[in-house]
Amino acid sequence: MASGVFVFAEQVDNGFKKSTLEAVSEGRRLADALGEPLCAMVMGGGIAELAGGLGTYGVDKVLASDDTALIDFAADAYTQTLHQAIQEMGPRVVLAAATVTGKELFARLAAKLDTGLAMECSDLAMDGDALSAKRSLYGGKVIATVTVQGSPMLATLRPNVSDVVEAPKTAEVVSMAPVTSGGRTQVVDKQLESGGKVELTEANFVVSGGRGMGGPDYSLLEELAKSLGGAVGASRNAVDEGWRPVSDQVGQTGKVVSPKVYFACGISGAIQHVAGIRTSDVIVAINKDDDAPIFRIADYGVKGDLNEVVPAIIAEVKKLKG
Amino acid sequence: MNIIVLVKQVPDTESLLEVDTANATVNTQNVKWIINPYDEYAIEEALQIKEAKGAGSVTVVAVGPDRSEQALRTALAMGADTAVLVNDAAAEGSDALGIAKVLAGVIKEMPYDLVIAGVRAVDDDGYQVPAAVAEYLELPLVTAVIKQELGEGKITCHQLVEGGSLVVEAPLPMLFTAQKGLNEPRYASLPNIMKAKKKPLEKKRLADIGLDAALVGTGSAKVAISALALPPERKGGKMVTGDTPEALAAELVRLLKEEAEVL
Structure with missing residues (x-):
């Protein structure tokens, strides 16, 4: 039986964006409502400290895939590693921030797992065994309440519509070997604004x-x-x-x-x-x-x-x- | 180089929408239908690649009711060579995965080197169908592309992400999604609109692509809309008063601080 809430905590340049911490906090809220644990996954290079820091936001357990191949978004390795983690953990709900990376990754996962996914959500709640969420359609002209089914149920969270909430505890950090074989795409360069600029x-x-x-x-x-x-x-x-x-x-x-x-x-x-x-x-x-x-x-x-x-x-x- | 472009017909972004709350549907009787704007970037890029290579074909593919033919004709008028429309009542009410299964079913029967789609459709804002198509066809995927360079058997894509861009290399065949900024889509000229009426547009049913109807449609959907509402109406508030720019600014900042309490 699927149980627990699982959050993909996306790191960029070895840090978390506010939107990711919002997703973690929403995960905690949902896990409390269910009375189930909150698990998070971090992929990157040299991320041990970053992973443990998620305890600040109430994460019970962090899976850390630490590998230089994961420093930048490696689409196939990220998808396969997260897919494997989900199969091992068997969570009920899987969340991420609705960033470009989060959306791409979750769209692929939904197809792999043949399960329901709602993008750019707010107001997550359990509705019986299903996950309910609000999302805007037509670029905000219409607001839909959607019901997601499947195992696990996937959702990405729209930035800036929920709060970052601290709920400190000591997170158990477990390292997990990434699946890096067979990666087809490769990030060869990046131009990212470093620090200071607000998204x-x-x-x-x-x-x-x-x-x-x-x-x-x-x-x-x-x-x-x-x-x-x-x-x-x-x-x-x-x-x-x-x-x-x-x-x-x-x-x-x-x-x-x-x-x-x-x-x-x-x-x-x-x-x-x-x-x-x-x-x-x-x-x-x-x-x-x-x-x-x-x-x-x-x-x-x-x-x-x-x-x-x-x-x-x-x-x-x-x-x-x- | 054979390129396939995924196309969706959506309501014009300038249209006001009415919601039927009792049935959780959007009233579309009075809507003007257009090609999803992001799909226009995908079509334009496919045409530019074909023109640069001087060979190959561009095929546009859509799933939808009869009216979707209009979107495909527009794509043909822009310069696409052929079109395929899957129009089957059994596919109605599909979620993103259902639609992607149909599209993948069509594409796998055709020769192609590249599949291009819009980064998202501006109706359901789902971001999901192209990625699922890539999964079903086992293609490498890069989303939100604003620039690409084709090489020998590979492609280099510039992906627009929060705070900047990533440069991603992928082998062909692959699928990428077009973000605004990739190009300036051309308008279809009147002679080309006339010519497009004679270009091949093939209509298919699920049976033609060998897809089990039980895998698509409302019954198999894992995401369903349970309620629809218009967003809370915003009413005009007050005009800030003041005789000079300085007085206007002082009053605005006072209101933001003391009345709205947001500063």
Whole structure:
């Protein structure tokens, strides 16, 4: 009989992202509801300390696959090793953060295990023997409650919609030999922002610019984001104009974000954009145009020239933060 | 080089959707249907590869009802050579694994060097079908690709991940999923739209690909939608008042701190 909750704790550059710790905390919550143990798996190179540290978030047992071949995301080795771990442990539910890696890995696992998987979930709960979760469809235009069945039941968790909760205990760390044979893909290079930059989907404050920016100079928005410890986003228009990278795009054809505060600067508020920001706690719109649809959904509207208003906001935030 | 592209027809991203909460379905009568935008990047990349090689074929494959033919015709008008549509009532209500089994069943009968799909479909936002197809066909997989270079028997993919990108090498045949940024999809010209009407579009049933109907459809689905709702409506709040940019900013920050308590 399947039992327990199992979390794939993705490491990047020998650290955990906030989204991964959120997944671990959600795993603890679900394990408590079931009265069953929480197990986590870490794959990487030189990760012993990192693995043991998961006890801070209430993990009972950590499987650690420590191998230089696992330092970067080795798709086949990760899939096979996690597959083997799941077969040995026989968990009821398996979770991960919905990162690019987490989603790719879990999509393959679901096919391998012929089991149910729900991507980018929130509000996980047991519904009898099934796992229920909420997820947004159509880039946030519709919210679905889905029921996942199978053994185990898989889900990836949307970043920034649950909390990181400390529940310290001493985690038992067990090493597990990885399955590295037969790997077909290989990471030959990587360009990752090192430290400091806050991930768009994980940020508490998102400052986005649209067509009203008038060009690729986003330095004002970057400064406001920096003063708040947040991230910069962009509308589809701004990305299509080539002003901002694709990875900054917010909306149905970009990222769905749910920060504490979303600043929409010079963004008119197209349906597909609004879909991606709807779950923000507070939306602030700054726009010259009285009739901009964004004002109809913003909690606070500021009518004005963003080139004048944003610097003044930066000054106020700096005053506040001392 | 023979390339297969997975295509899905989805509601236009500019459309407002109505939800039938009693039946947990989305009302699609008044919806305009389009090719999933990410699939357009996949089609464009396949066409560019074929054009660069000067040889080969691009085949677009979809699972869906009759209206899906329209999405495949659009792909043919963009320049794809042939299309296959699996339209079978038994496949309705399939979850991602069910759809992937059908697609894999079609593809395994065809010669191919490369399979390309969109990184996700903008209706169910599932991210699941292409990866499952790769598993069923035992193909190497790279998701969220923003640039690729084809070599001799191999491909180098730039994968967009959180905070940057990874460069991943894989042998052919393989499957990769297209992320925005990979290319600028072309528009189908009027003459090409006319020509596309005469291009081969093959319709298949599950029996034609030798797939047991019990493996797909509602009955075999392991993920089901139990309820649908529109997100809580956001109402416009207040306009911040002030005579100067400085006054507006001061009032906004005060409201964020004291009223919304988020600063």
